[in-house]
Amino acid sequence: MFAPLKRLYRNTIFRLSMIAAAQFALLSLFMLGYIYYATVISELNRVDKEVRVELEDFKKIHKVLGPNGVHEQVIQSMLPVRESLYAYSYQGLPTGNLERLPAFKDDGRAKSVAKFFGQNNSNARTFIYSPFSDGKLGAPPGVHRARGQYIKLSEEEFLFVARDVERLMVKSERITRALIIAMIIAIAMGLLSGLFVAGRFARRVGRLNKLATDVRSGDLQRRAPRDESGDELDVLAEHLNDMLDHIGRLMQAMRYAGDSIAHDLRSPLTRLKTRLESAAMEAKDDGVRETLHSSSDDASELLRTFESVLHIARLETGDRRELLLPLNPNVVIEDIAELYEPSCEDAGLEFALEIEGKHMIRADRGLLSQAVSNLVENAIKYTPRGGAITLRLRKIRSGRVEISVTDTGPGIPPDERQRVKERFVRLEKSRTLPGSGLGLSLVDAIADLHRAKFELSDGPGGPESELPGLRAALVFPRMKKT
Amino acid sequence: MRILVVEDDEIAAEYVRKGLMEAGHVVDLAGDGELGLEMAKSADYDALVLDRMLPKRDGLSLLTELRDDGDATPVLILSALGEVDQKVEGLRAGGDDYLAKPYSFAELLARVEAMGRRSDPTAAVTKLKAGDLEMDLLARTVKRADQKILLQPREFRLLECLMRHAGKVVTRTMLLEKVWDYHFDPQTNVIDVHISRLRAKIDKEFETPMLHTVRGAGYRLQV
Numbered sequence: 288m289f290a291p292l293k294r295l296y297r298n299t300i301f302r303l304s305m306i307a308a309a310q311f312a313l314l315s316l317f318m319l320g321y322i323y324y325a326t327v328i329s330e331l332n333r334v335d336k337e338v339r340v341e342l343e344d345f346k347k348i349h350k351v352l353g354p355n356g357v358h359e360q361v362i363q364s365m366l367p368v369r370e371s372l373y374a375y376s377y378q379g380l381p382t383g384n385l386e387r388l389p390a391f392k393d394d395g396r397a398k399s400v401a402k403f404f405g406q407n408n409s410n411a412r413t414f415i416y417s418p419f420s421d422g423k424l425g426a427p428p429g430v431h432r433a434r435g436q437y438i439k440l441s442e443e444e445f446l447f448v449a450r451d452v453e454r455l456m457v458k459s460e461r462i463t464r465a466l467i468i469a470m471i472i473a474i475a476m477g478l479l480s481g482l483f484v485a486g487r488f489a490r491r492v493g494r495l496n497k498l499a500t501d502v503r504s505g506d507l508q509r510r511a512p513r514d515e516s517g518d519e520l521d522v523l524a525e526h527l528n529d530m531l532d533h534i535g536r537l538m539q540a541m542r543y544a545g546d547s548i549a550h551d552l553r554s555p556l557t558r559l560k561t562r563l564e565s566a567a568m569e570a571k572d573d574g575v576r577e578t579l580h581s582s583s584d585d586a587s588e589l590l591r592t593f594e595s596v597l598h599i600a601r602l603e604t605g606d607r608r609e610l611l612l613p614l615n616p617n618v619v620i621e622d623i624a625e626l627y628e629p630s631c632e633d634a635g636l637e638f639a640l641e642i643e644g645k646h647m648i649r650a651d652r653g654l655l656s657q658a659v660s661n662l663v664e665n666a667i668k669y670t671p672r673g674g675a676i677t678l679r680l681r682k683i684r685s686g687r688v689e690i691s692v693t694d695t696g697p698g699i700p701p702d703e704r705q706r707v708k709e710r711f712v713r714l715e716k717s718r719t720l721p722g723s724g725l726g727l728s729l730v731d732a733i734a735d736l737h738r739a740k741f742e743l744s745d746g747p748g749g750p751e752s753e754l755p756g757l758r759a760a761l762v763f764p765r766m767k768k769t
Numbered sequence: 770m771r772i773l774v775v776e777d778d779e780i781a782a783e784y785v786r787k788g789l790m791e792a793g794h795v796v797d798l799a800g801d802g803e804l805g806l807e808m809a810k811s812a813d814y815d816a817l818v819l820d821r822m823l824p825k826r827d828g829l830s831l832l833t834e835l836r837d838d839g840d841a842t843p844v845l846i847l848s849a850l851g852e853v854d855q856k857v858e859g860l861r862a863g864g865d866d867y868l869a870k871p872y873s874f875a876e877l878l879a880r881v882e883a884m885g886r887r888s889d890p891t892a893a894v895t896k897l898k899a900g901d902l903e904m905d906l907l908a909r910t911v912k913r914a915d916q917k918i919l920l921q922p923r924e925f926r927l928l929e930c931l932m933r934h935a936g937k938v939v940t941r942t943m944l945l946e947k948v949w950d951y952h953f954d955p956q957t958n959v960i961d962v963h964i965s966r967l968r969a970k971i972d973k974e975f976e977t978p979m980l981h982t983v984r985g986a987g988y989r990l991q992v
Contacts, residue, residue, distance in 0.1 A: 554778050557871035561784040564874045567985060568791070580985045583873070590871045591954065625923060626949060629962045657953040664957050722956065 300488040304481025308474050315470040322466060327459040331413075334434050334450045341448050342438050349440045357446065358382055370454075372433055374447040383447075413452070432456050491520050495527065507535050507604075538604070552593065560586045588723075595725040599710065602654075602732040611649045611737065613766060617642055619655050620680045620690060627663045635672035643681040646688045648763040650737055658733040661726045662692040662759045668722070669757070670696035683762065691760035693746045698755040704743040730759075739763045770815040771795045772881060775805030775831070776847065777823050785818065788874045789881070802826025809835055814842050816881050821848035821859065829862045836863035843884040847872070875986030879938045899935035900979060900992045902971065904928065913971055923948065924967050931980070931990040940987035964988055 295301050341364075348356045354377045361373045365384050373383035413434045435449020494512055501509045510531060511524035560583055567579035601607075624640040631638035659678070666676045674695035683689045699707055699714065706712050708731040713724040734741035739761050746756020772794050776782040779800065786796040797812070799805035802823040809817060809831075817835075821828040832844055846864040859867045866880050897904040901914045909925060911918045920928065926948045931939055941960045945951045964980065972978040981989050 553870040554781060558778075558781050558784060560871060561781070561788065561874045564985060565784065565788055565791070583985055587871075587873065594871075622949065626951075626959055626963075629966055630957060630959050633962055653952050656951055660951075660953070660955055664955060664959075667957065726956065 295482075295485070298485045298489050301481055301485035304477065304485060308477040308481065311477055312470070312474050315466075315473070319463065319466050319470070323459070323463055326462060327456070330455050330459070331434060331452065334452060334455075335436070338434070338436050338448050338450060342436060342446070345446055345448070346438065346440070349444070354440075354444060357440065357444070361446075370451040372435060372447075372449040372451060374437075374445075376445045378443050488520075495520070495524060498527065502531060502534075507531065507538060553590070556586060556590050556593075560590070592723045592725065595723065595729060596710065599725065599729055599732045602729075602736050605736060607651065607654075608736055611651055613647055614650045614652060614655070616646055616648055616650065616655065616680055616688060616690060616763075619650075619652055620659065620678060623656060623659045623663060624678050626660070627667065630667055631676055634667050634670075636667065636670055637675040639675065639677045641677060641679040641681070643679075646680065646682060647766055648688050648737075649766050650763070654733045654736065658730045658761065659690060659692070661730050662761075665726055665759070666692050666694035666696065666757070670694040671754070674754075685765075687765050688763045689760050690763075691758055693756065693758045695746060695756045696754055698745055698757040699743055707743070708741065730761075734761055737761075737763060770882070771797075771813070772816045772818060773797045773799065773805070773809055773812075773814045774818040775799045775802070775809075775823065775828070776818070776820045777801060778820070784874070785877065788878060792878055792882075794881075800824075802828065802831050806831045806834060809840065809842065810838065816884050817842050817844040818877070818881060819844055819846050819864075821846055829859065832859075832862045832864060845877070845880055845884055847877075873940075873985070875938060875983070876940045876942060879934075879940050879943060879987060882937045883934050883939070883943070897929065897932040897935075899932045899990055902932065902979060902990075904932055911971075913975060916974075918970055920967075920970060923963070924970065927963060927967055928971065931988065935990045936992050938983050938986045938989050943987070 345357055345360065348360050352359070357375060358377065361375045361383050364371055365373055375382040413432055431451050431453040433449045433451045433453070435447055437445060437447035440446055498509050498511050511527045513521055513524045513528070515521065563579050563583040563586060567576050567583060570576035570579055620642060621640070624638070628638050628640075663676065663678060670676060676695075677691075677693040679689075679691045679693065681689055703714060707714065707727050710728045711724040712728075713722065731741050742758075742760045742762065744758045744760070746758045772789055774782055774785050774789075774796060776785065776798070777800055782798050782800070786798055789796045797808060797814075799808050803825045805819070805823065806826060819828045819832060823831070828846060828848075832846070835842070835844075843865040844863065845866045845868060846859040847868050847870060848859070865884050868877060868880060895906050897906065903912045904910075904925075906929070911920055911925065911928060927944065930944060930947050942954060944960055945954070961982075964982075968978070968980045972980055979991050981991050983989050
């Protein structure tokens with residue numbers, strides 16, 4: 288649940304659509320506020336104004352005609368407009384259609400109206416009342432909202448005028464609710480389409496990334512799929528394909544040059560070696576013979592290095608990947624162990640073989656043997672006498688098969704671990720030992736061909752020694768069921 | 770042995786010829802594929818050394834033609850293309866052994882001589898004998914001067930390989946190929962270590978050592 292969310296968050300388009308949705312939500316909020324103001328608040332203001340004007344009229348009537356005039360006017364105004372509500376109290380006797388107002392009902396005294404509304408009579412208040420349900424006014428039953436103001440006409444006269452605003456309120460509430468729902472739908476749809484577009488975008492970018500990975504691991508034949516739409520991604524795919532065509536041509540030229548050099552150089556070098564050998568065979572003088580033999584050995588060394596470079600280059604093209612077959616690594620590992628155990632013993636090293644379970648990986652027996660043999664030889668070369676080497680085959684937690692060689696030698700500092708996999712890179716400490724600096728590069732190339740991970744880390748550290756040791760592991764991908 | 774070398778590199782061919790002759794063989798040279806095929810068909814050779822890349826007709830085509838003709842002469846293919854798949858291709862075309870350039874002459878000599886012997890009908894042999902050393906391939910036992918020697922399975926195969934080529938040089942690469950089925954060269958003296966273990970078992974308690982190291986070449990079981 289958490290991981291896909293995190294992945295989604297990393298998607299540019301999804302992030303952009305999230306921002307767009309948030310902006311839309313904010314905008315809708317403003318709009319909602321404005322519409323609420325335009326409908327509800329301004330309507331209420333209009334009602335308040337109307338009531339204020341009516342109260343002014345009542346004041347004038349009171350001045351001219353006294354309480355009876357007011358009484359008369361209340362009776363008259365009450366009837367034609369249903370929304371108009373009145374409460375007039377003269378010497379404690381109420382008139383009007385607001386008798387059921389709880390304040391009036393309690394003690395029937397006008398004073399309670401003032402209590403209900405507070406002392407400030409200029410403020411309009413919204414209140415709740417129950418309209419008459421006798422059908423005379425035709426008002427719907429139940430509790431209605433109304434808005435009204437009151438004035439004190441004299442010490443004993445209170446007048447309260449109000450308007451039923453229930454219909455207005457219901458209408459505006461309906462509008463508000465519709466707006467909120469519309470907004471939620473719009474945001475949800477924005478998110479959904481964001482998800483969809485983000486997913487599509489992620490898939491297209493994913494395809495390009497997959498292409499890059501495949502090409503990096505040697506599959507130069509792959510090309511980016513194009514939809515010919517001419518959009519940015521399509522153009523990017525086109526550029527990538529052009530670039531790959533170009534790289535392909537360069538690689539071919541290089542490989543051709545490499546093969547030619549291999550052929551052209553190997554023949555004269557072979558002749559040189561043969562000449563040295565036959566001269567050594569004919570030499571009468573022991574010293575001369577030894578010199579010729581050593582020269583021949585040097586030539587062999589030269590050729591071997593050259594051979595390794597070509598071998599690595601060939602592996603890196605990934606041409607041989609289709610030759611990988613399902614294989615049981617147990618036997619391969621046992622054979623390597625059997626081959627090197629005596630060497631370890633001679634070097635004063637304790638050798639242990641640990642094989643857990645039976646496994647299957649897709650591999651080339653020869654190349655796998657060579658990689659593991661290189662790792663074991665490295666371990667033997669660098670581990671001081673009295674140390675230990677462990678060759679281990681097991682299934683790690685992710686279900687992948689791991690072959691590791693652990694030693695108690697000097698190890699490789701973390702910042703050098705990537706570098707030692709490059710060709711001809713040798714660490715300062717090992718310069719005095721024989722070797723071409725190609726061993727780990729070859730292992731790396733073989734691992735790459737097998738789509739296996741080649742990991743270098745600290746070993747367990749030897750007994751009574753400060754050396755960290757080295758753990759070199761090949762982690763093979765799980766075999767796809769076919 | 771009478772050997773035909775088909776190789777377009779004249780200098781290399783000359784050295785091979787000289788070396789093989791010094792080792793006591795009769796050698797003919799052919800500089801291109803057509804000539805090579807003609808010579809191989811017209812005379813009865815004990816072994817053929819065949820370069821893969823030849824003018825006029827390439828080595829594999831020559832070999833296929835020869836095999837289609839019913840000629841079973843052992844053939845060692847030489848090539849600058851050292852990859853294992855190339856090797857498989859060569860062996861599938863009817864080659865008996867494959868040697869990638871650069872090779873050492875000692876390697877070539879050892880392989881040619883091993884091949885020549887292979888053509889002898891010795892495949893059904895169940896007992897090997899070299900001097901006072903006896904090996905029973907069925908019972909998996911080894912005796913020297915009637916004294917039983919206990920060997921590990923791999924040591925047994927190592928000795929078997931040496932005994933099959935008794936008196937001839939067997940190179941480290943050949944041992945790796947035939948005993949371990951590895952087609953790469955380890956950087957260390959791993960074979961020497963195994964040989965010295967074997968030597969300790971078959972030579973140590975006897976007066977005359979049989980297993981000799983040949984400088985610059987490999988090992989030889991001296992009869």
